[in-house]
Amino acid sequence: VYNDIVDRDLDARVARTASRPVASGAVSVRNALLWTLLLSLVGLLVLLRLPFPARIVALGSLILVAAYPFMKRITWWPQAWLGLVFSWGALVGWVAAGGAQGLALPLLYAGSIAWVIGYDTIYALQDIEDDMLIGVKSSARAMGRHVRGGVAACYAVALACWAGALWAVRPDPLVLVALLPAALHLTGQVATLEPQDGADALAKFRSNRFAGLLIFAAMLVVGSAP
Numbered sequence: 576v577y578n579d580i581v582d583r584d585l586d587a588r589v590a591r592t593a594s595r596p597v598a599s600g601a602v603s604v605r606n607a608l609l610w611t612l613l614l615s616l617v618g619l620l621v622l623l624r625l626p627f628p629a630r631i632v633a634l635g636s637l638i639l640v641a642a643y644p645f646m647k648r649i650t651w652w653p654q655a656w657l658g659l660v661f662s663w664g665a666l667v668g669w670v671a672a673g674g675a676q677g678l679a680l681p682l683l684y685a686g687s688i689a690w691v692i693g694y695d696t697i698y699a700l701q702d703i704e705d706d707m708l709i710g711v712k713s714s715a716r717a718m719g720r721h722v723r724g725g726v727a728a729c730y731a732v733a734l735a736c737w738a739g740a741l742w743a744v745r746p747d748p749l750v751l752v753a754l755l756p757a758a759l760h761l762t763g764q765v766a767t768l769e770p771q772d773g774a775d776a777l778a779k780f781r782s783n784r785f786a787g788l789l790i791f792a793a794m795l796v797v798g799s800a801p
Contacts, residue, residue, distance in 0.1 A: 576597075576607050576610050576611045576614065577611050577640075577641075577644070578643065578644045579595055579596070579597045579598065579607065580597055580604055580607050580608065580611070581644035581645065582598075582644055583595075583597045583598045583604070584598075585647075585709060585711060586598035587599070588705065588708075588709050589702050589705040589706070589709070589711075590705060591701055591702055591705075591773075592702070622634075625667070625671050626670070626671055626673075628670050628671075629667050629668075629670045629671035632663075632666050632667050632670050633663075633667045635663075636660065636663040636667075639656070639659050639660045639663065640660055642656070643656055643657060643660050647711050647712050647713065648711070648712070649712075650712060651712045651713070651714065651716065651717040652692075652712075652714050652717065653712065653713060653714070654691065654692045654695040654696055654699065654713065654714040655688065655692055655714070657691055657692075657695055658687065658688035658689070658690075658691035658692050658695075659688060661687070661691050662684050662687035662688050662691060665680075665683050665684050665687055666680065666684060669683070677743055678739065678740070678743045679740045679741075679743040679744050680740075682736045682737070682739040682740035682743065683736070683737065683740040685732075685736045686732070686733045686734070686735075686736030686737040686740065687733070689729045689730070689732040689733040689736065690729065690730065690733040690783075690786075690790075692714060692729045693726045693729030693730045693733065693761075694726075694779075694780055694783040694786075695714070695780075696713070696714040696715050696718065696722065696725065696726055696729070697715075697726060697764070697768065697776050697779050697780045698776065698777070698780040699713040699714065699715035699716075700715050700722065700770055700773065700776040701773040701776050701777055703715050703716060722768075722770050723765055723768055723770065726764075726765055726768065727762075727765045730761040730762075730764075730765065733761075734754060734757070734758050734761065737754060737790065737793070737794075738750055738751065738754055741753070741754070741793070741794065741797045744797065744798070745797050745798070745800070747797075747800075749796070749797055749800055750793075750797055753792070753793035753794075753796040753797050754790075754793045756789045756792070756793070757786055757789035757790045757793055760782070760785065760786050760789055761786060764779050764782060764783075764786075767779075
């Protein structure tokens with residue numbers, strides 16, 4: 576909701592987002608702020624149930640979250656900033672679970688960031704023409720005609736980081752076997768991506784829900800194997 580409030584003027588100038596409640600005027604900024612406050616209170620209840628060290632880590636994300644909507648006005652890589660924000664939960668969860676110190680956590684976090692950059696670049700392909708007209712920056716625009724290769728590189732980095740993270744926890748070839756389904760899925764996304772087709776970009780973006788399940792399954796298999 577906060578993002579929609581900040582971006583309401585830009586959203587109103589993009590065909591895909593012009594009908595969003597705040598951008599279209601269906602919901603007032605005042606009511607959107609009230610809804611944001613309500614959601615923040617719900618988040619606070621969750622925060623208070625975390626161990627104290629995890630609370631401190633969680634609070635560290637507030638500046639990143641607050642700054643994110645402005646990144647598309649400042650940098651060609653707002654997707655990287657989104658990766659920092661979306662992936663922060665991995666840090667909070669790791670600390671809350673009392674995970675051991677070492678390379679596993681930074682590699683897990685870095686892999687998630689690279690994955691977010693990849694799939695959100697695909698998402699940004701839907702609006703690339705409108706973004707060019709109104710001056711909104713994105714990794715999709717920055718990659719240009721090399722977008723398929725750029726997304727492939729992001730996914731490759733993500734998989735390498737996740738393999739490294741799992742290997743740090745359990746140095747076993749099972750790591751590579753467990754990650755294979757996710758690797759095949761992400762490879763298929765890139766191989767069949769049609770950068771000029773907004774509907775295809777949205778379908779590929781949404782397919783990352785399944786990719787996330789495959790990644791979770793890989794970590795579950797490695798973590799629970801005897």
